[in-house]
Amino acid sequence: MSHSHLLHTSFIPTAPPSLRRRLGGSAPTPRPHQIQSKIREIFMPALSSTMTEGKIVSWIKSEGDKLAKGESVVVVESDKADMDVESFYDGYLAAIFVDEGLSAAVGSTIALLAESEDEIALAQSQKTSSSGAVSAPPANNNDAPKVLDEMPSPVATAATPAVQASVGILGSSAHPASEGGKRVVASPYAKKLAKELGVDLRGVVGSGPNGRVVAKDVEAAVAAVKVSSGGATVVASEPAKPSGVELGSVVPFTTMQSAVSRNMLESLAVPTFRVGYTITTDALDALYKKNMKSVEQDIILQLLYPMSLDREMLFAPFFKLRLFNQSYYLQNSFQIKSKGVTMTALLAKATALALVKHPAVNSSCRDGKSFTYNSHINVAVAVAIDGGLITPVLQDADKIDIYSLSRKWKELVDKARAKQLQPNEYTTGTFTLSNLGMFGVDRFDAILPPGTGAIMAVGASQPTVVGTKDGRIGMKTQMQVNVTADHRVIYGADLAAFLQTLAKIIEDPKDLTL
């Protein structure tokens, strides 16, 4: 459960869809091609602000195919979703640099687009002249690490010095064919794993037959890096699957989990501090009961622990079938009652209303030199989905009424589970909520997602014995919230004032349902 408060999304509130085809920019990949006037490069788009590399799921078009502007060319898998990428120009797909199933860094050239048929040959000659540097398939085992070196994955960069240091001590693999360590002898799976995890095989000591590098050596190398790069964060980011985990095994991160890991490490560069507050929730609870439908709790539980609910699992194939057939059944069985208000929506609404009065808490620090005051109040809410987590965003939560917000929330959650969230639905948050209250957690502390200013950890609201103002002892339902903020832009007084406002809103929630 410890992973639930970790967020991996860095939010760029103004991140426009045009990011998807950002030309060059921050991507550190070498660009070996001379751009002819009428041959355009197709770059690996950034489908999310956290995406550093993308995997080509499939090319919808083949080399030589004619493309119209707006037509889908390629399907790219990012850390969060599969997306069709469209062409921004008319022309011909002249050369494909990165084959299906392979990954490329964001901003690197994945294909060439020729304006006319005549230029296809020219473009293809560029491809051959700039041979596989970008797209090198793992045909030649020595190439694999080179490709990875270009990828700005923090894990990889952190890994190199640490692992190579160990080489000196332990010596290189004793493989007779390794020619004194010049050649890497690694099993096919070890190579695959090394590529996925960003490990340079040249530095890994092999424990297989004749000193061959096998999968578990790669895993051990990754584990060694983890320890050397600060145990605390890494331990916290370990996936805590409730069941079905084979003890004693080492399970590599999924793409999403890698993104989480990367962001958690990144957060260490931000000077954060924490301010807590206890809020009485009797009035809010009353409001919730008045409006609530029982579906809410059920949905949250399923989201957090989909694997533990057999019912859910048993029905999963049927859900898919239904989705596919788009039967009316789907709409009926998943329809949320129009009046159904969820606690998540209530909290998001209350937070948004408080943020209206405290724009500083809704700001962020992008460059270390300035405040970025966000024009929208977009509340992101952390949701655990199997094996990872994602932060669907309730946009303009201050302006939307609570009922619409509840419906929107349900829709986002469904999409998140189907992995169909669009980038603007999970990358545009300006303030994040993380709630573990439903598990009885009374207080915890969240890590600030990179690119945002603050995150609020919400504990359980529970009956508490309190002293009242008139000197008596009374019973109130209270919950603790704990805000983690970037002290470069948000100061203690800002948070204190914000929390006071929030407490007022929650303790007198009539405004929430307006």
Added chain:
Amino acid sequence: MQSAISLSLSSPSPVARFAVNNANNVCNLGTPRSLRFCGLRREAFDSSASFDASSLRSARFNLHSKHSNLSKVFAELKGNGTPSSSGFDYDLVIIGAGVGGHGAALHAIEKGLKTAIIEGDVVGGTCVNRGCVPSKALLAVSGRMRELQNEHHMKSFGLQVAAAGYDRQGVADHANNLASKIRSNLTNSMKALGVDILTGSGTILGPQKLKYGKGDSGDKIVTAKDIIIATGSVPLVPKGIEVDGNSVITSDHALKLEFVPEWIAIVGSGYIGLEFSDVYTALGSEVTFIEALDQLMPGFDPEIGKLAQRVLINPRKIDSHTGVFASKITPAKDGKPVQIELIDAKTKEPKDTLEVDAALIATGRAPFTQGLGLENINVQTQRGFVPVDERMRVIDGNGKLVPHLYCIGDANGKMMLAHAASAQGISVVEQLSGHDHVLNHLSIPAACFTHPEISMVGLTEPQAREKAEKEGFEVSIAKTSFKANTKALAENEGEGLAKLIYRPDNGEILGVHIFGLHAADLIHEASNAIAMGTRIQDIKFAVHAHPTLSEVLDELFKSAKVKVSASSKVAEPVRV
């Protein structure tokens, strides 16, 4: 007593055989067309059943079995049609008792030919003993292992399975038992029908004359009106590769599954290599493909190959070296691993050295035609293959047809598939019995039994486009996805594609390629359509049960855009 026993068998099978044996004498009993299959399907019967039937027959037809100098063992079983009318020992002698020879023999009996088959090794040939059959047993195991190991897949069904493991010997036994069972089925079906099985290797001595035996003085000479060569093939081992049967192996050894290496290099990524990669990775091995061509899975329709690679290779513990030859492979010895030297396929320059635990040579198969005595009739093999025309008639060194000599199956190299050999054999027997017959090889389906399976019939898209270019017609493509099929989704196996290559002007099916769940079983609707000349505009009205995988093809035919409408045949009303 024996006849009593056979009468007590309620199965139609002995009756069918009985009918056939009578066919030559008692014409009105007719001959069931499906006789060959009756024979093959006799798996439910053990050998005693067939023995009963044969005894019954030998009792009845003793009068006819007066031929001399035949193998004593089988003398009592003769009754194999009428004596050869032309003074030969047999109407037909088939050299080689693989699937091709078996198919030809059974059909020859149906046609009333007096038939013998010469087997130098074991009945069933490569397919049954060292090929399709035992490999299917291993693949059945690998399919289950894959399913059980795929936690995600299981979870999506709501199933919980503890870690799956396997017992190597148990798996190997399954493959071996299956081969023995099918082998005895084949043997029994031939014995039961009265095919004489002659043991030893066969050598052609001259026109219509051959000998068989161990190659010593004990050899016996037989004459036959017609001879079919069906000697098959053996694994091809390129030069420089030393096969020791332990660490460097061919499919012959691999099927015995004597060990499961941690890392195995598979040389060749065709059907055989692909199937073994499926088996080995399911059993926990890591695999390295070595392919001489520039891409893996040559020979498959490029689109299907691409998809298959995404599913069958990329996510598995497999890597590959393409565009390289394994110029030298040294088996493991003295604690050293298997050494593989790779050279560039074009420049021949050394490229890399691999060290692995085992190497499987799956570079193809070479015809087994040595010792056949082809020189006695002036036939020159081409790379070992026996040259034949489209009717499987053997062509001699002067380009002339050799009378009464045919060659089927892997030995002629036309299409190296067991069922193609059998079809060629049947085609030859048809000709021998006076019906001209030319087999349409484009209607012969092929399948690769990976998980999921790949199957195909007819032309690939590039082949079809080339042909269209030459002959000046238009080619269209239709595709359907398994993702749209209810049954596939219910099985959580939505990954797959069916592709139809056709002529929009007349609705002719040029090729069908399927990658997906049970593709090998699905292809026959398409291959039958091609064989029968059924056009898309007609077959698209055929009804498929819902929900079944066959609807993938139904949709495929329906999605084709043919410019002509259905022929009237379909529209004929049938009263219900």
